[in-house]
Amino acid sequence: MTETGLPLAGLRVLDISSFIAAPAAAVVLGDWGADVIKVEGPEGDPNRRIMHDSSNYPKSEVNYPWQMDSRNKRSIVLDLKQADARAALDRLIAVSDILICNFPPPVRDKLRLAYEDVKKVNPKLIYASLTGYGESGPDRDRPGFDATAYFARSGLLDAQRYEGGPPGVPGPAQGDRATAMSLVSAILMALMHRMKTGEGSWVGTSLLGNGLWSCGVIAQAALVGAFLPHRPPPDRPRSALGNIYRTADDRWLQLTIVRADKLWAPLCRAMGLEALIEDPRFATEPERRARAGELAGILSDTFATRPYEHWREALAAHSVTFGVISRPQDVPDDEQAVACGAVVETAIPDMPRTLADPIRLGFATPRVAHPAPALGEHGEEVLREAGVSAEEVASLKASGALR
Template identity: 60%
Template sequence: MSDDTPLDAELPLAGLTVLDVSSFIAAPAAATVLGDFGADVIKVEPPGSGDPHRNSFQNPNYPRADVNFVWQLDGRNKRSVALDLKHADGRACFDRLVSRADVMIVNFPAPVRERLRLRWEDVAPVNPRLIYASLTGYGETGPDRDMPGFDVNAYFGRAGILDAQRTEDGPPGFSLPAQGDRCAAMTIVAAILMGLRRRDRTGQGGWVGTSLYANGVWSNGTLAQAALVGAFVEPRPPRTRPRNALANIYRTRDDRWVQLTLVREDKGWERLCRALDRADLPADPRFATRDARRANSAALVAILDAAFAAQDWAHWRRVLRAHEVTFGVVERLQELPRDEQARHAGIIAETTSPSVPYTINNPVRLGFARPRPAGAPPAVGQHTGQILREIGLSDAEIAALRAAGAAD
């Protein structure tokens, strides 16, 4: 699509009001995507510290930084209202917000939702047209429905992804921060859009939802489907003795790793041999057929290791491309800010926040719209007065709410 393609006058979700009544990552990230495309996202937070995710950048498993890069990513393009939902007056304000909203996103465990009266059946009488989206760790029903779930235990652990990453005689694999959360966020977005589509037709709101567990199994679908018919993958052999030497990684002379992905071996094998200047390999009986290459994978890896180690990554990038070999580089995140392709593809976006001038764009691309510029994320309760005035409260009433601790 050309950069000069005409864009719609309004973003596709302009006019929608979304209540982000959630914490941490997956559900708030879904609200971020809706805000990127024009929705008015109101983050409902408890007075004081607000969403605990505001402090996630201090997590010891996250990179060290002097700026709150995490909150820029998940808090952008939102307005914050701080209300105590346990206080009668705070709850009354919240119900007013619900009555005017199009979408409400929650991710608290079922017992918390029951205690705070945040279930679908609690808010539906206030606004029958509301699309109510819930994210859980393990699902809305069943013996584990009340268990707290994060992506590391529900998405990666329970779904079998970490077990499938085991190597021979090794422990399960490990996950990296929030990867499952961000995948689940896009499922929430899709569910909400389906709910809105139904409302367009019927005028009725309704419940939509997903779980981290469901998204993990879906992401692990090929192996999970095999398990349903009694088939299982054995733990992975080491890199030097892979199941397939042509779907393996190899180190270059300048310490980069090339990922070979020869899905069509019937074409790719001889192309690779030409790129390596090893015309003798296709005739070698150890590597003449697909089965032979599998049986002699360790010997083939030894040959490929020596070949790739003889040249720098720039050489292999040029030569493999020239011979139409399917490959990639195991990229270092330090290089992402300078990745020209990431900027062309809209993966990196500029912000209006001086402390975090660039952020990660959501992955949706539209021919008729661009996400709105990422603004600075709000402070806790930054827009409380503004939002409460919009639902009809006077300045005196707002002051009284603050004095009573119902709002901040």
Template identity: 45%
Template sequence: MENTPLLEGLHVVDIASFIAGPAAATILGDYGADVVKVEPPHTGDSYRGLSRMPPNPQVEGVNYPWQLDNRNKRSIELNLKSSDARSVLERLVRWADVLVTNFPPRTRAKLGLDYDDLSSVNPRLIYADVTGFGEEGPDAHLPGFDVTAFWARSGLMDFTRQRDAAPAINVFGSGDHPTAITLFAGIMTALYRREKTGQGARVSASLIAEGAWAAGMWLQAALLGGKPPRPVERSDPPNALANVYRTADDRWILLAFANEGKEVPLFLEAIGHPEAVEDPRFHDTVSRRAHAAEIVTLLDKRFATRPLAEWREVLDAAGLTYGVVQTLEECAHDPQLLANQIVVPIEDGSSEPHLTLNSPVHLDQEQKVPPRPAPDLGEHNEEVLSELGFSTDDIASLRTGGAIPS
């Protein structure tokens, strides 16, 4: 059918926790895959409680991170440590096209969840795992969060600060979500391979690899013996025309002049100082770099004379390249997000549904499944178990054996 979602009929088992792995499964669900999330009984995925941890914002009545990364899924509770759970797991694996996990290597081995364990049950299985620090090496067994493995370990945290300032914590999940895109890409590549070979595959991603890729331009220089720059001091940067400036209303503008030969004269005229073109400090790239601190002092005084809105009019009229350092509140209401369906309404039956972030992969020729509310813990226990062929008596036996909650 013309309106059939692209991945309808694809079965996904999500036994991962927190963000990167589950978010990859969410993207599959956005394109119509049937995603079953497997969670520990009673407590569920620990991510369910993350929004209560400072400094996360508090939103009354809405578990917003859970909704973002677990929409369009079904939830079952399964105690993977119980011997009785093995029959459920193996039926899930036979049912699945894709299985997503983020258990550390030692835990996977202890629970019998390694690729070799599960591919023997289903040779066509796409087994996707994400770790903090990769599968090999002295730190492979360590737990890794995006703030430790992506942000701190990669060197990004060291550089993204002012010189002599302490490293800063980034927005939670800022490394997990791009890692989820990488895992999604790997899963789709493996599915394409399966179409050609008929065989399943193992896909892996890690937060440390994603962080290294994000820092790749300057990390590549370090690999070749280059010395990456140290954190920049705003008042004495390498380039005063790739710097931030405070406006009269305490907002920040980022100048980003890639074509200085063209943009500098336009900029100086726009800010009301066309005569500065004749100033030796602005003469050419070498002079501007040599006198960067002096230029910053001049521009600081000039930008402090007008509010952000006026500067935007001035810079836009001159056709200059710049950015506004938006707050998260401003980004949430940015018209570009609505115009490009970066935010979309949750299909929850309400007259005024909340908006949620869309996954950033789009195909013009395919429609995504509208985002539905994320599941309650164990909401689909009986439904999924019945679909897997367990009878009422079987389900009662699983409860007695501790595989699923009573």
């Protein structure tokens, strides 16, 4: 299928957002055919520099965060503090289908970029808003990042820590990318609404809301007054059959056996522990839970005798549910990640492979990733397509409204 045949081909998206969650939503729309125009201020999206500005990003000569989160976009630089630039943006809004914005409400109001403002310019526009904490409530105006709103405020960090230990610090943008998919879903619903009614609409999501949704089991339990103590360490787990184990070659396996009545015997056979099958200490699930530390010790000692590859074959042969705890450095050689379409080739010279968005369609394949734009690379081109004359473009450049 050609790019013009992609499901979102013909849609114009204004990505007036920064950092990761909202721009990543725009990436997904672009992957499936939309024309995404990145509207940046004079300093550019901070995501252009985040690899160097953040101590938590692996360093590389390739600006991979910018390439990943701005592939297939065009860039225009408008100084929206200037009236002429704000008027030029209205020209773009008038001919666009979707606007993605992650300014906090006070900034939107100051720039006249709230939904009610842009709706006057284009009543059919879909306005997609990403916030840290939601559109209402005492914290609506607070800026939020995924570490603070998605992970910390939602309870995810506390729910995952071991007893006596501090909450873990999440890796960069883990909550941002999950939240981006919620924003994409909201936009697609708005497109369906517009198809039925001809009307534009506001849609949105928040990092906090997505964090709570991801923490759903624990958070919903709390809503009915149910709590678990912090997770005990692996040597005395709640269940030895839902635990992590180290192999002889310093890899880690995650056992996740939900149907112990069905998989207890196969696990024992796979590990060469047939004597445990009828061992009265572990004969039933309540007994295995009561002696979880003792059983974990036996399993831990056994897993430590052989390398991961041995256990992978042995457990798989007996249909035992497990997963290897992959390291980031394993991703380039993960054949399954390539086979399922999660890692794909690009048309970016210095980044020949990238991560695909997680959507798969039986009737189309996503656009090949092309290089992310230089700052303001397409400004004049984008304005001329919106009907701005060459003389007006020259005037905007002269005033500094267009960079």
